[in-house]
Amino acid sequence: MTCAPLATELKAPNGLIWEQPQGLFINNEFVSAGSGRLLATVNPYTEHEICSVHVAGAGDVDKAVSSARRALKDPSWAMLSGTDRGHLMTRLADLVDQHRGTLASIETLDNGKPYSVSLGFDVPHFSEVLRYYAGYADKNFGKVIDVGPEKMAYTLKQPVGVCGQIIPWNYPLDMAAWKLGPALCCGNTVVLKLAEQTPLSMLYVAKLIREAGFPPGVINIINGYGAEAGAALVRHPDVDKIAFTGSTATGKDIMRMAAATMKAITLETGGKSPLIVFDDADLEQAVRWAHAGIMENQGQVCTATSRLLVQSGVYDKFLDAFTAYVEKASIVGDPFDPTTFQGPQVTRAQRDRVMSYISGARESGATVFHPSDKLPSRGFFAPPTVLTGLQRSAPAFQDEIFGPCAVVTRFDTESEALAVANDTRYGLAGAVFTRDLSRAHRMARDLEAGMVWVNSSNDSDVRVPFGGVKESGLGRELGEEGLRGYYNIKAVHVNLSSR
Numbered sequence: 249m250t251c252a253p254l255a256t257e258l259k260a261p262n263g264l265i266w267e268q269p270q271g272l273f274i275n276n277e278f279v280s281a282g283s284g285r286l287l288a289t290v291n292p293y294t295e296h297e298i299c300s301v302h303v304a305g306a307g308d309v310d311k312a313v314s315s316a317r318r319a320l321k322d323p324s325w326a327m328l329s330g331t332d333r334g335h336l337m338t339r340l341a342d343l344v345d346q347h348r349g350t351l352a353s354i355e356t357l358d359n360g361k362p363y364s365v366s367l368g369f370d371v372p373h374f375s376e377v378l379r380y381y382a383g384y385a386d387k388n389f390g391k392v393i394d395v396g397p398e399k400m401a402y403t404l405k406q407p408v409g410v411c412g413q414i415i416p417w418n419y420p421l422d423m424a425a426w427k428l429g430p431a432l433c434c435g436n437t438v439v440l441k442l443a444e445q446t447p448l449s450m451l452y453v454a455k456l457i458r459e460a461g462f463p464p465g466v467i468n469i470i471n472g473y474g475a476e477a478g479a480a481l482v483r484h485p486d487v488d489k490i491a492f493t494g495s496t497a498t499g500k501d502i503m504r505m506a507a508a509t510m511k512a513i514t515l516e517t518g519g520k521s522p523l524i525v526f527d528d529a530d531l532e533q534a535v536r537w538a539h540a541g542i543m544e545n546q547g548q549v550c551t552a553t554s555r556l557l558v559q560s561g562v563y564d565k566f567l568d569a570f571t572a573y574v575e576k577a578s579i580v581g582d583p584f585d586p587t588t589f590q591g592p593q594v595t596r597a598q599r600d601r602v603m604s605y606i607s608g609a610r611e612s613g614a615t616v617f618h619p620s621d622k623l624p625s626r627g628f629f630a631p632p633t634v635l636t637g638l639q640r641s642a643p644a645f646q647d648e649i650f651g652p653c654a655v656v657t658r659f660d661t662e663s664e665a666l667a668v669a670n671d672t673r674y675g676l677a678g679a680v681f682t683r684d685l686s687r688a689h690r691m692a693r694d695l696e697a698g699m700v701w702v703n704s705s706n707d708s709d710v711r712v713p714f715g716g717v718k719e720s721g722l723g724r725e726l727g728e729e730g731l732r733g734y735y736n737i738k739a740v741h742v743n744l745s746s747r
């Protein structure tokens with residue numbers, strides 16, 4: 249299917265039809281890219297083009313940044329009270345809820361995740377995040393500081409300014425919400441660069457942003473390639489802050505580029521998170537969470553608990569139960585089929601990357617378990633996979649595979665478990681399964697990670713900070729902590745004496 253330049257009608261397999269924007273969203277208008285180039289976005293299940301979208305070049309990025317800069321000082325945004333900013337955000341959340349079916353269909357077509365998940369999680373989580381930060385918009389203010397009777401001092405929390413936000417393809421709607429929520433709450437303006445693999449859902453949200461009544465230029469949304477549009481945004485001298493979610497390698501590039509104008513940065517990057525099962529764990533519970541922790545979202549989750557560390561006393565029992573559970577629960581197929589648990593990987597390149605880790609592991613002598621060799625005849629599918637017998641230095645054990653692929657290893661003591669868990673350049677998350685309270689809290693303290701789950705995995709909550717240490721990132725999103733990257737503190741000193 250080829251598309252008209254700025255919008256086209258699309259239809260999902262569930263019968264829903266909508267007008268899909270394809271342009272760049274700058275100053276509340278959909279416009280053609282000055283670059284004149286288009287990019288085809290592909291349905292990972294059918295392997296066919298869904299439609300094309302406009303690709304921003306450096307000139308388009310410049311226009312989007314200028315629009316955000318103008319809006320930052322425009323009274324229609326700058327003079328709004330926090331309460332009114334919150335109302336705008338709530339209105340957008342209401343519109344997203346009203347368009348839930350359409351947005352879920354777009355997300356599934358473009359990303360490949362099951363429709364049941366897009367509808368039941370991704371879309372509602374977008375509005376949940378916006379409402380959460382809308383609530384903070386009039387409750388996030390400075391302090392008066394007691395500096396004695398002759399002086400007064402107070403702090404103002406002021407917007408950082410124009411925020412460049414760069415998001416990945418695994419949760420296109422939700423990664424946008426995590427960034428837009430706190431930025432808008434604090435009165436910033438935004439240029440959001442979508443992932444080139446999955447631009448469609450947020451372009452549809454752009455229509456709702458205009459309908460909600462956001463002033464022109466407050467939120468600009470562009471599609472484009474990372475090395476071109478992404479890098480132009482990071483290098484732009486008129487951008488005050490970059491928030492990024494993506495790979496560790498790109499995060500390092502962004503740090504380097506942002507240094508030129510000393511931009512504020514927050515980074516949420518890769519992970520290879522351990523899930524540790526002790527002999528005394530509730531095994532049935534550990535198996536269920538271990539499955540969700542690595543297999544959900546096709547394994548395309550930065551916090552995926554992809555390394556399973558199991559104590560010797562229960563190793564064989566756990567492995568039998570885990571592989572049986574994968575066999576039963578990882579139903580692979582058409583993402584619009586309500587029984588599907590696992591859809592295709594997002595792109596052919598991602599599928600090939602996952603498969604090359606699996607074949608590398610097999611060649612190095614690992615045992616490879618797949619519940620079934622039967623995958624759908626089309627689509628970028630990778631089989632759910634459990635790898636055992638790997639060296640701990642092997643690429644599949646150390647690297648972030650970003651697919652439905654768990655590695656399992658055995659340990660004897662708590663100190664060995666901790667040493668293996670922390671032997672990684674990443675530090676995003678970790679999970680511990682034990683009935684021993686003291687051990688649970690010791691592990692929570694000593695794991696080198698931004699987040700720890702006790703007797704669960706990948707449990708996320710809008711009210712709880714999310715982020716990593718080591719090469720997994722800088723700064724936090726979600727919760728009250730998530731606001732900190734989006735305001736500057738200004739100190740005001742007032743002399744009350746006549747001296």
Ligand code: ADP
Pocket residue numbers: 414415416417441442443444472473474475476477478479482493494495496498499501502
């Ligand atoms: P992945 O490898 O999972 O696609 P990336 O880190 O490459 O992860 O991409 C995440 C986001 O970062 C995407 O929006 C992508 O376009 C963008 N990006 C990639 N490279 C750069 C770069 N050099 N500068 C800025 N943004 C980039």
